[in-house]
Amino acid sequence: MKVAVLISGRGSNLKAILEAEKENKLGKAKVVLILSNKPEAKGLEHARKYRKKIEILESKGYEKREEYDKILVRILNDYEIDLVVLAGFMRILSPVFIEAFRNRVINIHPSLLPSFPGLHAQKQALDYGVKISGCTVHFVTEEVDGGPIILQHPVEVRDDDTVESLSQRILQYEHQILPKAIQLISEGKVKIEGRKTRIVS
Numbered sequence: 001m002k003v004a005v006l007i008s009g010r011g012s013n014l015k016a017i018l019e020a021e022k023e024n025k026l027g028k029a030k031v032v033l034i035l036s037n038k039p040e041a042k043g044l045e046h047a048r049k050y051r052k053k054i055e056i057l058e059s060k061g062y063e064k065r066e067e068y069d070k071i072l073v074r075i076l077n078d079y080e081i082d083l084v085v086l087a088g089f090m091r092i093l094s095p096v097f098i099e100a101f102r103n104r105v106i107n108i109h110p111s112l113l114p115s116f117p118g119l120h121a122q123k124q125a126l127d128y129g130v131k132i133s134g135c136t137v138h139f140v141t142e143e144v145d146g147g148p149i150i151l152q153h154p155v156e157v158r159d160d161d162t163v164e165s166l167s168q169r170i171l172q173y174e175h176q177i178l179p180k181a182i183q184l185i186s187e188g189k190v191k192i193e194g195r196k197t198r199i200v201s
């Protein structure tokens with residue numbers, strides 16, 4: 001199963017995926033492409049270290065989201081990508097993209113969805129005062145952060161947490177559940193049933 005990882009920044013989730021692959025913990029998945037919409041994305045260092053193919057697709061020059069997404073689909077098809085992993089890719093994907101890769105795009109989000117979708121999920125959790133937050137891997141649909149949930153992990157929110165401390169604690173679990181989800185999907189163990197998924201053993 002050929003995987004593309006899409007990033008925009010730091011790339012710590014990408015690093016976790018590449019480390020998992022090196023340790024043969026990614027099932028039948030093979031990371032064949034790292035794509036960034038930012039040429040300066042720090043995470044590209046990990047792609048270089050692991051000698052992965054890199055594509056940069058900046059959003060400059062594309063008036064409409066759909067125009068950008070059509071090029072994105074073309075690149076991913078050129079690499080015969082089976083699964084697209086959004087790992088801190090800071091763009092909302094249009095229906096053009098979702099349709100082309102239906103049930104083949106996953107995302108990592110730093111809250112227990114459906115709580116706190118969208119940007120700054122950790123700050124939203126702190127501001128709301130929840131005692132438990134966490135992270136979620138889910139399939140991507142037209143609804144932002146709203147697709148079928150694959151894996152989640154809870155994280156306790158402490159009274160003295162800051163956005164940074166909570167984000168950091170959640171991140172450790174992101175690095176576990178995202179590679180795990182890729183492994184499960186690559187082994188055909190994730191069945192989508194309506195708005196749910198079922199993990200088969």
Ligand code: GRF
Nearest residue numbers: 010011012013088108109110
């Ligand atoms: C993570 O918090 C992820 O949940 C969110 O964006 C952040 C990306 O971090 N979608 P990194 O670039 O993987 O370090």
